[in-house]
Amino acid sequence: MKLEYEVVPLHTKHRFTIARAGHTERYAVWVRLSEEDGPSGWGEADPSPYYGETADTVRAALEGCRRVLEVARDPFALQEIEAACLADLGGAASARAAIISALYDLMGKRLGAPVHRLLGLDPSRAPWTSFTIGIDESEVVRQKVREAVVDEFPILKVKVGTDLDEEILSIVREEAPDVRLRVDANTVWNPKQAVSRIEALESFELEFVEQPVAAHDIDGLRFVRERSPVPIIADESCVRATDIPRLVGAVDGINIKLAKCGGISEALRMIHTARSHSLSVMLGCMVETSLGIAAAAQLAPLVDYADLDGAALLADDPFSGISIARGRVHLSAEPGLGVFRR
Ligand SMILES: [Mg+2]
Structure with a gap:
């Protein structure tokens, strides 16, 4: 080739x-x-x-x-x-x-045949995907949340870990009172701080908290999970399948990304390893075009939570064939990944 x-x-x-x-x-x-x-x-x-x-x-x-x-x-x-x-x-x-x-x-x-068919998967079983709100000034956050509401995203994932958390989450709840809300601290809290921050943010009705503490701090994750009223998902702590066994008991689930783990085959190994340890599975992404998202989305029917908004964050997406409407990922029935360069 x-x-x-x-x-x-x-x-x-x-x-x-x-x-x-x-x-x-x-x-x-x-x-x-x-x-x-x-x-x-x-x-x-x-x-x-x-x-x-x-x-x-x-x-x-x-x-x-x-x-x-x-x-x-x-x-x-x-x-x-x-x-x-x-x-x-x-x-x-x-x-x-x-x-x-x-x-x-x-x-x-x-x-x-489309890849999801090769894998024996029914695309209608894919969970809703969230839309991510980054850390920003109030008016920018408000504008982004309004855009997400117009696009009918039923789930928002909000980046936290600064002094602005309460302000940002208040704006999100004002503009989108009914959405499911997840937060992601991207490793910045220490374990004790994470527990008190999660307690402080709990009133915003969080579905789960992603990566509250440092990637290497598995005991810290366990400490937080034992005290947290909401589930804890490992992202930076869980790169590939071999990371999963040591996370058992320390988190409720893991976040898989193709760019982090090394592709569809490793992601499948991670899904099966997580399932065999009764962990929930989230499928995430980086900022990617629809070409990258289409590859991850083929696996979406196998997971509990999806965060596949990478292409929706782009000003210009050079690929078509996959779309997200009202938080639902629509996979193409075309052969392969089903995407085309515009
Ligand atoms: Mg994350």
Whole structure:
């Protein structure tokens, strides 16, 4: 198969700030694998600097895989390709995710079936997805919540972890009294502070709290969970399937992202590992185009919570074929990932 890729800047509609950092520009890398005289499979890498990835590390990781991919003649040899690339890819999870997505896209196109059908999944079973409200000034928050209300998102996920939490959540409840509300502290609290902050925010009727404490602090997560009136979900503490067993008892569920774990195959391993430990499963994303979201969304029927708004945060989404309407992800019935470059 022939490997091609392209680094593209992604622009968000609004500046998007979380407790850890704020960005206005990010990069995605579009990967295309094509067979001679055959269809092309597309995948997207959405590198996160928090996990040590940039467009340059993705590029280097893809070059490291070039030979394995160019020798491979068959996208159905996915397990073999993944194993061969693993040694070269190391921690380059988003690069790996892009390759795996492109292979699945290609398999679906070869068979004339959407990826969710190859996986035996019914897209109507996907949960509603939330829309994320970043940390911002009151009037910006109010405007974003109003936009989400107009778009009929039934669930909002609000970034917390600053002195503005109560003010932001009050605005959200004023503008959207009936939405389901989740919060994400992105690692910034210490365990005792997390317990008191969650108690202080509980009156806003929270569905769950994502990653209240530092990623490495599993005992801290356990401390918070034992005292928290709302469920605790691990995001930064849970990168891949091997992280799950030590989180048992410390959290109520985990958040899976393709760009964090390394793609559809690892995400499937994570879902099954979490289920075997009676943990709930959330499917999240980075800021991504519809190409990246489409790959994650294929797995949505398997999870309890979805947070697949990455493309909805973009000012310009170059791919079509998947849409979110009223918080519902609509997957395409077209073969593969079912997305097309506009
Ligand atoms: Mg999170």
